[in-house]
Amino acid sequence: MADVFRGLNLLETLKESIESNKLSDVKDAVEDLLISRINLAVVGDRGGEKASFMNSLRGLGPDDKDAAPSQSPVAPEEVTGYPNPKHPDFRLWDLPPVPTTSPFEPEGYVNRFKFLRYNAVFMMFTQKLQPNSVEVCLEARSLQQQAVYFILLASAKDTEKKSLEERKEAALEVLKSQGVKQPKVFLVRPSTLEKLDFPDLLADISKALPEIRAYAFLLALPALTPALVTQKKEAFKALIWAAASLSGGVSAIPVPLVASMVDSSIAVRILTKAQLSLCLDDKSLEQLARQRNLEAAELKRLRTCVLSVEVTKVEVKKRLAAAEKELSTASSKLLEMAMPRHARSASRAFTAMLQTLNSAVDEMAADAERIVTTALGQEK
Template identity: 30%
Template sequence: MAQPSKSAYFNHDELKDLKSAYEKGGLENAASLIQQKLNVLHNVQLNIAVTGDSGAGKSTFIDAIRGVQGDDEGAAETGTTETTMKPTPYPHPNLPNVCFWDLPGIGTPNFPAKTYMSAMNFQKYDFFIIILHGRFRENDVSIANEIKRLGKNLYFVRSKIDNDLYSMRKKNKTLNEEEELKKIRRDCVSKLKVAGFSAPTVFLISSFEMNDFDFPELRETLANNLDDLKKQAFLMSLPNTTLEIINNKRKELKKRIWMLATISGSVGAIPVPGLSFSCDIGVLVSAIKEFRKYLGLDDASLQRLAKMTGKPVEDLKAVVKTPLLGEVNKEFVIRMLMGSVFVGISTAEVVLDFIPVVGSIFGAASSFCLTYKILNNALDELAENAQRVVKAAFGTD
């Protein structure tokens, strides 16, 4: 049997436990631990704090990164004066366990600097984003230094770059945008250095142009600085604005397939009519629906994307060419299994390097192979359709 090694979502000790569980109680015993890990994946909490001056663009940023428009239900409250009187949660519309928190400004009568940190309960947040527009104030320094003291990650975001460039362009028709962006960045960095930050990174963004300026780099940086569990939650929460986002989601979801296949072939398995193996069809139904939701192909996500891009939702749905967006139920999955030509799948076709009990799985449960292949193909098919939707929404090739 293969020795435990590095595995997506499982640390070394958990892999040892998984191997031991199989040796003591067989595949069903190991599947119980795998189900526990899947439950953790579904329920992992990610709390992101967003702070900055009133009018800096906090609310617009919170809506943009959740794929929400200002007039949608659940949109963040906006205003030119301080509208946030307490830490206000804005959960993701599809993944409520991913939550952005709009923190009120420091130094106001409601939140004087000396009591601000304790009132905001800084410990609860996984990382912080300070939205800047204009000068970097002493209060911002106070917040940033406290975040550093707590050992939390902090990101400086300079918002409304599109507005700045528009104003400059009105004054200078031959504006060199690249040079102006460099000037803005140097100015922000120099002020942060004066405030005591030795090598600060500042992301220049527009919340209305999520694929331009530094917004893609910001998304990538935020994801890469999270552990595996929270990273997958963050990636799944991103609105589909680029093909890269969809590819990243597909990679993360592929890491779950061996776990789902193990459970389908063991716990709660029932015979499939006309086939010589058993599986948990409910697992397959739920997995396909989850893949569809995470890849932004559910009705609510398509409506939000259409609204974001100004395209009719019918145009986005027209490019979808898969029955997987229809009614997915027990009967649908059984038809998929009956029509499958993948029963002869070999171990070489499955990504096995992170499965500690793989030899025994293939020896004991042929249903693992077919279930793995069915889910893998379903995921690829949904991801390809999600890419077509993004191309139609944003007019990209």
């Protein structure tokens, strides 16, 4: 269902679905964003750089539980899946390198490893880009798999920027010589994804994926930079609007505070997702502290919102009830004038849900931005 949103503004599409009474589409969108169902293929030589890249995409260090090992335990021709511990439906698939032999049939590689099952494919290399990898890319694009990206991984030993840029330029020449239109190569250092070309890679992925998949992808990534925190917050605003719209639909019953009781479960799910996506939970902060050589307690003290520390049903119900009570007294006359009687409770439910969750996510995102800024050693 979600792929119908390709190229459209997600929030506007959700509004159109509500207006057309297509609530099932909105419910599907909410679920897609909450579970972050994304499959990414990572093609290339198995080793420390590739493992580090896959771990960093999942917010893990080399010694963390569930981290991809630098020495792959599987046979060279097998595929291994690495789910994200916090977002199990966000999966990276470790594919073997493209053979360098000649002659080579790219169609066989693409079919064997079922490229069409992946939302995006990362073609990775550390030295030279092999022509056969380009052939695989062209074959995948001929099958409408447009989201294929070439990534030059910089290892810890690659300290000379000039050498890296020369390798990047050489790879671009290979792409041009084999007929790739508008070729791009992204230079990425796995241990510090916030630097070099990774932000540009994210921007390209967000444009290429169906919008709801792009939002789900952003929500499953670790909070790498203040800019990414802002993007996550905007994605949550679309999710909150959809959930609030459903709230208004199911709660059109003139019973005081009924929305607070009905909505608390979905509100807890959204705010729990926000806590994990913004990396505010204890485990994420402890991992971040280890990766950046900081004290975990220092990062934990930067959480000022109670929901950043722990999302509880009691706190969420309290906030929903307070918002609805305020609306029932402050806006009742306006609602009575503007809406038919049967819709008044629904309107209050929508507004209470929207205001409560938006306010909570704003507070949590502010905490996340402070933490990321501190971890990166940046001044505001």
